[in-house]
Amino acid sequence: MDLPVMPPLRPMLAKSVKGVPAADSVPGGLVYEPKWDGFRAIVFRDGEEVVIASRSTKELGRYFPDVEAAVREQLPERCVVDAEIVTVVGDRLDFDTLSQRIHPAASRVTLLAEQTPASLVVFDLLALGEESYLDRPLAERRAALEQALAHAHAPVHLTRTTSDAAQAEQWFHQFEGAGLDGVVAKRLDAPYAPNGRTMLKVKHARTADVVVAGYRLHKTSTPEEPLLGSMLLGLYADDGRLQHVGVCASFSASRRAELVAELEPLQVSSGDHPWGAWQDEQAQAEGRLPGGQSRWSGTKDLSFVPLRPERVVEVGYEHMEGAGDGARFRHTAQFKRWRPDREPTSCTYAQLEEVVRYDLAEVLDG
Known part of the structure; x- marks a missing residue:
């Protein structure tokens, strides 16, 4: 060439x-x-x-x-x-x-x-x-x-x-x-x-209230000083399942340590968690659960600390990927603020903005 x-x-x-x-x-x-x-x-x-x-x-x-x-x-x-x-x-x-x-x-x-x-x-x-x-x-x-x-x-x-x-x-x-x-x-x-x-x-740019159902440790985390890397977020589907919709991240180093201590009282065993079957291949295939390997993650450790889904956070996001109760955040969401006034079960897909359909052919060839 x-x-x-x-x-x-x-x-x-x-x-x-x-x-x-x-x-x-x-x-x-x-x-x-x-x-x-x-x-x-x-x-x-x-x-x-x-x-x-x-x-x-x-x-x-x-x-x-x-x-x-x-x-x-x-x-x-x-x-x-x-x-x-x-x-x-x-x-x-x-x-x-x-x-x-x-x-x-x-x-x-x-x-x-x-x-x-x-x-x-x-x-x-x-x-x-x-x-x-x-x-x-x-x-x-x-x-x-x-x-x-x-x-x-x-x-x-x-x-x-x-x-x-x-x-x-x-x-x-x-x-x-x-x-x-x-x-x-x-x-x-x-x-x-x-x-x-x-x-x-x-x-x-949009916001949504979502449930915090777990977190992953930061890559610099140590047993002596655990640091939160990202929060795992969920929304409730019409059938009552808590669907994994993405993560929010980008916290300061000091805030990462504070969040681990703040969320410690909510820690539960995997057996008592809505996403407890995240290592099960059939469960991964039948529903949106975090932790499964993919062509993007390779052998990366995607295990997480499960939390009782009791806390609600407002996050900023650009748009969703997918449709219906299988939709998820297209990119990492941005932490806005805690929402102690919201009940976790009120965090459903119904709050998300409906985007009006538009014929792509009109964009490509109009």
């Missing part, structure tokens, strides 16, 4: 802001794009040679042979683009089926590629032919990208853009129903800045 922009290359990043910024809030103006919820990928193509690199510069090609084939078929013969790999189930993005692709068995990857093929959503041009576009302003990169992908079709898509902040605000609320993550704002006059946080992102 011999391109004007070569791997490894880290993608340009974004910093969070509250609310969609005005288009004229920065010199040169802003343009807005939907924020896709998938795997970020820098795609390098030099003829038949294709490298698909993750945000951390690891190669993803072996997990997405369908995307590699689409790149060879539709992208310019020599180019580098910034994009997102996504999978679609029904009329919305589905991160679960995307993450299942990271599997060591090629036969499994091939089967998943047939069952839930991936798509490539392209949003920036870094090189074309013999020319690097890294130092060119976004307005010029976008114009060249539109021309290069003028005839693209599924599973390759060119992300839509708008210079209208009101339109971006509408996208922010509507597109979440199709599984998108928010809105990104970019300076029209800015060059591409690898690994630089020069973009702005607006993501959904």
Whole structure:
């Protein structure tokens, strides 16, 4: 491979802001794009040679042979683009089926590629032919990208853009129903800045009251000085089961020690806990229990200290993954405050905001 922009290359990043910024809030103006919820990928193509690199510069090609084939078929013969790999189930993005692709068995990857093929959503041009576009302003990169992908079709898509902040605000609320993550704002006059946080992102922020049903010890914890690493959180389903929905973390070192002492009176044996069967394979398969091994955790110790589910905490989260009583926090939740005024059994899925469904095809091809 011999391109004007070569791997490894880290993608340009974004910093969070509250609310969609005005288009004229920065010199040169802003343009807005939907924020896709998938795997970020820098795609390098030099003829038949294709490298698909993750945000951390690891190669993803072996997990997405369908995307590699689409790149060879539709992208310019020599180019580098910034994009997102996504999978679609029904009329919305589905991160679960995307993450299942990271599997060591090629036969499994091939089967998943047939069952839930991936798509490539392209949003920036870094090189074309013999020319690097890294130092060119976004307005010029976008114009060249539109021309290069003028005839693209599924599973390759060119992300839509708008210079209208009101339109971006509408996208922010509507597109979440199709599984998108928010809105990104970019300076029209800015060059591409690898690994630089020069973009702005607006993501959904919500709160929920959840039950604390256990905790894991921090990696620096010792028997002499136990430190809490993360709290295990639960919500009650309609059938009365306490479902594991995620964790909250990010406490100071002093607070980690205080929390262990504070929660000690609630410790119970596994046999007296709603998630006491977490080591049982059948129980893991039939319900959401913490502690099971996965392709992500490997042999990592996921044991936890079980607690009587008596304390309620308010946490901040962006959005849920999954549907109904199987939904869970997509990312680590943020501790807000204890809620001594809430009964644990009142912490149900019913409190969660219903996101209006939106046809993903309208986002991809509108």
